[in-house]
Amino acid sequence: MSIRHHPDESLLLAYASGTADEATGLIIATHMAFCPQCRQTVTLMEKIGGRLLETLPAAPLSRQALDATLARLDEPVAVAVPPRAPSKDGTPQPLRAYLGGDLSGVRWRRMGPSLAYKPLFRRGGISAKLLRGAPGTEVGAHTHRGMEYTLVLAGGFCDVTGRYGPGDLQVADSHVRHSPIADPGEDCINLAVTTAPLKFENLIQKIAGPLFGF
Amino acid sequence: MLAHVQSCEFPRFRPVLRRAAPVRLAMTRPPEALALDALLRRVAQTRDRAAFAALFDHFAPRIKSYLMRLGAPAAQAEDLAQEAMLSLWRKAHLFDPAKASAATWLFTIARNLRIDAIRREKRPELDPQDFQPEAGPDADDAITLASDEVRLREALKDLPPDQAMVIQQSFFADKPHSQIADELGIPLGTVKSRLRLAMVRLKSALGNTP
Numbered sequence: 001m002s003i004r005h006h007p008d009e010s011l012l013l014a015y016a017s018g019t020a021d022e023a024t025g026l027i028i029a030t031h032m033a034f035c036p037q038c039r040q041t042v043t044l045m046e047k048i049g050g051r052l053l054e055t056l057p058a059a060p061l062s063r064q065a066l067d068a069t070l071a072r073l074d075e076p077v078a079v080a081v082p083p084r085a086p087s088k089d090g091t092p093q094p095l096r097a098y099l100g101g102d103l104s105g106v107r108w109r110r111m112g113p114s115l116a117y118k119p120l121f122r123r124g125g126i127s128a129k130l131l132r133g134a135p136g137t138e139v140g141a142h143t144h145r146g147m148e149y150t151l152v153l154a155g156g157f158c159d160v161t162g163r164y165g166p167g168d169l170q171v172a173d174s175h176v177r178h179s180p181i182a183d184p185g186e187d188c189i190n191l192a193v194t195t196a197p198l199k200f201e202n203l204i205q206k207i208a209g210p211l212f213g214f
Numbered sequence: 215m216l217a218h219v220q221s222c223e224f225p226r227f228r229p230v231l232r233r234a235a236p237v238r239l240a241m242t243r244p245p246e247a248l249a250l251d252a253l254l255r256r257v258a259q260t261r262d263r264a265a266f267a268a269l270f271d272h273f274a275p276r277i278k279s280y281l282m283r284l285g286a287p288a289a290q291a292e293d294l295a296q297e298a299m300l301s302l303w304r305k306a307h308l309f310d311p312a313k314a315s316a317a318t319w320l321f322t323i324a325r326n327l328r329i330d331a332i333r334r335e336k337r338p339e340l341d342p343q344d345f346q347p348e349a350g351p352d353a354d355d356a357i358t359l360a361s362d363e364v365r366l367r368e369a370l371k372d373l374p375p376d377q378a379m380v381i382q383q384s385f386f387a388d389k390p391h392s393q394i395a396d397e398l399g400i401p402l403g404t405v406k407s408r409l410r411l412a413m414v415r416l417k418s419a420l421g422n423t424p
């Protein structure tokens with residue numbers, strides 16, 4: 001499995017520096033579960049963060065700050081969170097934290113004969129969901145008001161911008177108009193994050209899109 | 215904002231240490247950074263409060279500074295700096311000097327505390343269960359890391375100012391790159407290409423394949 005489409009430095013840096021929103025963070029962390037190259041880049045970015053922290057001019061603390069902290073060293077600590085159970089089907093752990101289990105256990109909501117989805121969360125205008133398309137499924141042509149991030153978890157799809165397989169991340173901004181088609185063979189399962197609703201061109205999808213939270 | 219950012223461009227590092235710590239990698243790594251890592255190991259191994267206090271004196275004011283740059287009011291930044299240091303005390307046994315320096319480790323602690331306490335979001339985290347470790351534990355890891363840190367700090371100093379600035383803004387501005395671009399009056403593509411060029415330089419300084 002070789003990954004062809006990575007998040008750019010800007011996205012990786014948003015994750016490493018902690019400025020990425022949670023949904024974008026989820027898609028980057030899930031990509032990194034597939035991608036040693038981006039893990040290495042983020043590790044380097046965190047080292048840069050450490051170096052920048054070291055070189056910041058100190059902001060003096062109040063005089064009692066150290067003593068107050070020393071006095072708290074012996075406070076009882078809440079029980080540590082147990083490690084997550086291992087996945088049975090290879091679902092990346094960052095995603096399992098939101099699914100509460102494996103991809104194979106997801107209860108899909110159908111929309112039409114060949115498409116299903118599972119909302120994960122929505123915060124402000126940003127939403128994260130799983131999409132599942134039967135082989136050959138076509139998602140109607142659409143453009144975007146904001147950004148659309150699509151990470152392939154299983155199967156693959158194709159559109160004007162290229163081919164995407166497991167671990168590949170597609171980033172589409174408001175200039176991209178595309179109609180992705182799922183590869184033949186197995187179901188295509190994607191993690192999708194949108195920062196604003198999609199704009200569908202087909203009338204039915206125009207009506208149905210908002211119902212399904214697209 | 216610009217002058218503010220440039221004034222802190224990688225100034226010299228002056229640690230305040232109460233006690234000298236054993237130094238093993240002095241040839242490859244500035245002794246003060248090694249001393250900080252050694253203090254952190256002492257906290258982990260012997261729950262040494264003097265070592266903790268020395269780490270506090272060095273890092274807490276910098277964590278406060280970091281959080282204030284990202285917009286936290288002084289009182290909250292100070293509370294969170296103390297929380298970060300408490301977290302260091304409690305998690306010191308997890309510190310792996312072969313993986314990160316004390317500064318890098320504290321940076322990730324402070325970053326995550328801020329997401330949790332100020333942004334009130336979760337940070338989706340990687341889990342080593344998802345992948346084989348890139349390289350097995352190796353006696354040379356600590357030495358490799360130490361020389362990497364030296365090369366990284368040199369390479370950061372040598373970055374062209376326009377690249378150094380977008381890197382700094384990425385850590386300290388809490389703004390998307392599109393907004394950083396607007397404020398600098400340059401296209402987003404230019405910000406992204408500066409970031410890409412900076413990362414290529416830093417990776418090659420560390421001998422990473424791009």
Ligand SMILES: [Zn+2]
Pocket residue numbers: 003005006007031035037038039
């Ligand atoms: Zn990648």
